Amino acid sequence: MDKKKIMILGADGYLGWPLSLRMLAKGNEVLGIDNMATRRSVEEVGSTSALPIGSPENRVKAARKKFGGEINLINGDITNHDFLYKSIKEFKPDTIVHFAEQRSAPYSMIDVKHAGYTMTNNIVGTINLIYAIKDLGLNSHIVKMGTMGEFGTPKFDIPEAAFVDVEINGKKDKITTPKWAGSWYHWTKVHDTNNLLFASRLWGITTTDIMQGPVYGTRSSEINSEALFTRFDFDEIWGTVVNRYCVEAALGEPLTPYGKGGQVRGFLSLQDSMDALTLLIENPPEEGEYRTVNQFMELLSVNEIAEIVKAESAKLGIEATIKNVENPRVEAEQHYYNPERKVLPSLGFKLKVKMKDGVGQILKDLMPYKKNIEKYRNVIMPKTKWKA
Ligand SMILES: NC(=O)c1ccc[n+]([C@@H]2O[C@H](COP(=O)([O-])OP(=O)(O)OC[C@H]3O[C@@H](n4cnc5c(N)ncnc54)[C@H](O)[C@@H]3O)[C@@H](O)[C@H]2O)c1
Numbered sequence: 001m002d003k004k005k006i007m008i009l010g011a012d013g014y015l016g017w018p019l020s021l022r023m024l025a026k027g028n029e030v031l032g033i034d035n036m037a038t039r040r041s042v043e044e045v046g047s048t049s050a051l052p053i054g055s056p057e058n059r060v061k062a063a064r065k066k067f068g069g070e071i072n073l074i075n076g077d078i079t080n081h082d083f084l085y086k087s088i089k090e091f092k093p094d095t096i097v098h099f100a101e102q103r104s105a106p107y108s109m110i111d112v113k114h115a116g117y118t119m120t121n122n123i124v125g126t127i128n129l130i131y132a133i134k135d136l137g138l139n140s141h142i143v144k145m146g147t148m149g150e151f152g153t154p155k156f157d158i159p160e161a162a163f164v165d166v167e168i169n170g171k172k173d174k175i176t177t178p179k180w181a182g183s184w185y186h187w188t189k190v191h192d193t194n195n196l197l198f199a200s201r202l203w204g205i206t207t208t209d210i211m212q213g214p215v216y217g218t219r220s221s222e223i224n225s226e227a228l229f230t231r232f233d234f235d236e237i238w239g240t241v242v243n244r245y246c247v248e249a250a251l252g253e254p255l256t257p258y259g260k261g262g263q264v265r266g267f268l269s270l271q272d273s274m275d276a277l278t279l280l281i282e283n284p285p286e287e288g289e290y291r292t293v294n295q296f297m298e299l300l301s302v303n304e305i306a307e308i309v310k311a312e313s314a315k316l317g318i319e320a321t322i323k324n325v326e327n328p329r330v331e332a333e334q335h336y337y338n339p340e341r342k343v344l345p346s347l348g349f350k351l352k353v354k355m356k357d358g359v360g361q362i363l364k365d366l367m368p369y370k371k372n373i374e375k376y377r378n379v380i381m382p383k384t385k386w387k388a
Pocket of ligand 1: 009011012013014015033035036037038039076078079098099101102103145146147148212214215216231240
């Protein structure tokens with residue numbers, strides 16, 4: 001592969017940092033942008049990353065030392081369009097990966113301030129990016145991270161398509177694939193999708209819009225030392241279910257599926273997320289095309305995941321228990337779930353990490369830091385409710 005210029009918005013985050021390392025390791029020039037919002041917002045809710053992460057400066061130093069090559073991480077806010085335009089104009093990226101959004105559903109549900117911030121931050125950031133590409137006359141490929149949560153849990157099979165055929169009162173047409181998101185955060189992703197689709201129709205912007213399931217894990221091919229760790233959140237606001245269960249197990253707390261625990265989602269490991277993203281970056285759609293991708297690996301319920309974490313914990317001598325707790329969210333707790341997935345397999349994607357192996361690795365990685373997370377026990381149980 002030729003050396004490419006890859007810009008990563010949200011490069012300091014859980015996914016952005018490992019992708020920066022991956023792109024650097026593959027010989028590309030990497031420019032990361034991040035306003036450090038997640039570091040501040042995790043602190044705001046009284047929590048921290050379970051694995052230690054370096055300052056942005058130290059991370060970049062560690063990355064250069066390990067992989068050589070060119071990587072920079074600039075502190076800036078993409079809702080400031082002057083800043084974003086300037087950064088893109090100077091760097092002239094071949095690909096812009098857009099992760100730079102407020103990504104917690106519970107955070108968006110705290111109150112009007114957090115809902116409004118999530119709406120503004122996510123939707124304005126994406127619209128700024130769309131306009132930057134158009135106004136600067138570039139043909140950079142936008143790789144935008146959305147979520148499988150845009151679809152909700154419909155009784156029909158979830159298509160991997162931007163449009164579906166409908167017949168209303170005997171008349172046929174195409175409509176955008178129906179979405180029913182379950183939090184203000186997830187709705188921002190639906191709005192982003194509509195905006196990207198519209199922009200692509202208007203101006204032919206080359207876009208890959210990824211509907212990704214929840215990611216878990218501590219490792220990717222490039223992360224093999226403390227200096228390169230990515231953040232690992234576990235509290236009720238920022239921790240996704242697998243990562244949260246693993247910290248519960250490590251602390252000797254019960255694993256806590258919400259409600260009946262029959263909620264099924266399409267999970268994937270950090271390693272598989274990075275492999276999938278690499279394939280999508282290296283195999284862009286046709287110029288001007290909008291491509292939608294369902295990115296997940298294993299369909300599992302949150303109860304089944306608790307059993308996996310319990311079994312993997314037992315292998316390390318940890319006796320984990322499972323206690324279903326009241327569901328703070330409004331969501332179906334038993335439901336049909338059958339999303340389509342054909343783009344990644346067509347590009348030759350192969351699953352590398354099964355959940356049980358990923359969980360075993362997380363538990364091993366957490367153990368040396370158990371003492372540091374002890375004092376954060378009180379931020380794990382859900383307090384943020386969808387209905388007050
Ligand atoms: N982690 C998952 O399981 C998952 C699953 C599906 C989709 N996603 C999406 O993938 C993306 C990355 O997720 P993540 O888990 O790495 O989240 P993260 O919060 O760790 O990373 C996002 C990064 O973007 C930065 N950011 C936010 N707003 C910004 C702004 N206005 N300007 C500049 N930087 C900004 C944050 O500081 C953070 O470092 C998000 O858009 C998220 O919604 C994540």
